[in-house]
Amino acid sequence: AQSVTQPDIHITVSEGASLELRCNYSYGATPYLFWYVQSPGQGLQLLLKYFSGDTLVQGIKGFEAEFKRSQSSFNLRKPSVHWSDAAEYFCAVGDYMNYGGSQGNLIFGKGTKLSVKP
Amino acid sequence: GAGVSQSPSNKVTEKGKDVELRCDPISGHTALYWYRQSLGQGLEFLIYFQGNSAPDKSGLPSDRFSAERTGGSVSTLTIQRTQQEDSAVYLCASSFFSEAFFGQGTRLTVV
Numbered sequence: 001a002q003s004v005t006q007p008d009i010h011i012t013v014s015e016g017a018s019l020e021l022r023c024n025y026s027y028g029a030t031p032y033l034f035w036y037v038q039s040p041g042q043g044l045q046l047l048l049k050y051f052s053g054d055t056l057v058q059g060i061k062g063f064e065a066e067f068k069r070s071q072s073s074f075n076l077r078k079p080s081v082h083w084s085d086a087a088e089y090f091c092a093v094g095d096y097m098n099y100g101g102s103q104g105n106l107i108f109g110k111g112t113k114l115s116v117k118p
Numbered sequence: 119g120a121g122v123s124q125s126p127s128n129k130v131t132e133k134g135k136d137v138e139l140r141c142d143p144i145s146g147h148t149a150l151y152w153y154r155q156s157l158g159q160g161l162e163f164l165i166y167f168q169g170n171s172a173p174d175k176s177g178l179p180s181d182r183f184s185a186e187r188t189g190g191s192v193s194t195l196t197i198q199r200t201q202q203e204d205s206a207v208y209l210c211a212s213s214f215f216s217e218a219f220f221g222q223g224t225r226l227t228v229v
Contacts, residue, residue: 009158034217044209044220080203084208090161106211107176110160 002027002093006109013081014117020113021076021112023065023091033074034106035065039087047089050074061085086116124210130227131200139195139224143212150193151218152185156206164208166173167193201229205207 003026006084025031036046048059055067065076074091088111095104123142131151143150150175152164163177167187187193196222197211205228211218 036220043222044211044219046219047216104164104168106162106213107163108153110158110163 002020002031002095002105002107004091004093004107004109006091006112008112010108010113010115012117013117015083016080017083019076019078019085019093019114021089021114023076023109024072025071025074025091025093027093027095030069031094033065033067034092034094035059035063035074035076036092036108037061038090038111039058039085044090047076059116071085081114081116083092083116083118086114088113122205122219124208124213124221124224126224127222128225128227130229131174133202133228134199136196136198137200139197139208139210139226141193141210141212141221142196143191143193144214145191147189147212147214147219148190149213149218150187151211151213152193152195153209154179154206155209155223157167161209164195168195197226200226201227204228 005118007022026082033050036044037047038044047063048057050057050067057062063078067074089109090108092108093105125140148169151168153161165185166174182198185195207223207225209223211220
């Protein structure tokens with residue numbers, strides 16, 4: 001079965017510093033991969049997704065992520081963090097193999113909470 | 119509607135009572151998901167509906183939990199004989215071959 005690991009429960013970075021949030025997945029084929037963000041009191045919003053093609057994907061709010069098959073990773077990056085980026089970030093894998101090519105079931109990691117120091 | 123709608127937004131119930139949580143997905147979305155979010159536990163998968171296929175119920179934590187989706191649209195998650203450990207935010211999402219869109223959730227408190 002597919003699974004997602006986000007090794008860092010909580011990360012604190014200074015405003016303006018670069019950010020990398022780690023995500024490792026377990027899946028039997030090339031997965032569909034997603035990053036979502038949940039701001040305090042808000043619902044989940046999609047930051048970016050990877051289905052195929054270019055392994056470096058750009059998302060909203062200046063985020064990007066790189067799919068590395070050899071490392072089973074899909075790490076999220078941002079060159080310069082803003083105070084408004086403080087939120088919880090979730091990585092997810094879509095199980096399309098068993099669902100006729102559609103997105104399939106979505107399994108999430110436990111999330112990484114990002115705090116931003118002024 | 120424009121987004122995924124969940125009702126009620128908050129629910130307080132007594133231990134042992136049954137509750138029903140409702141999800142109205144985005145029109146035309148064939149996939150519908152239910153998740154439970156407890157503090158520090160991330161999003162715990164509960165159940166997944168895809169079109170007319172049999173739902174994936176592998177995430178339901180006990181037989182007190184059940185869900186149905188009528189007419190490929192609205193879904194209801196039912197929790198029978200609620201326990202205090204059922205207290206959490208229950209999130210619904212829908213999708214159509216792409217990103218999943220989430221509702222704002224139902225915060226369930228069992229007292």
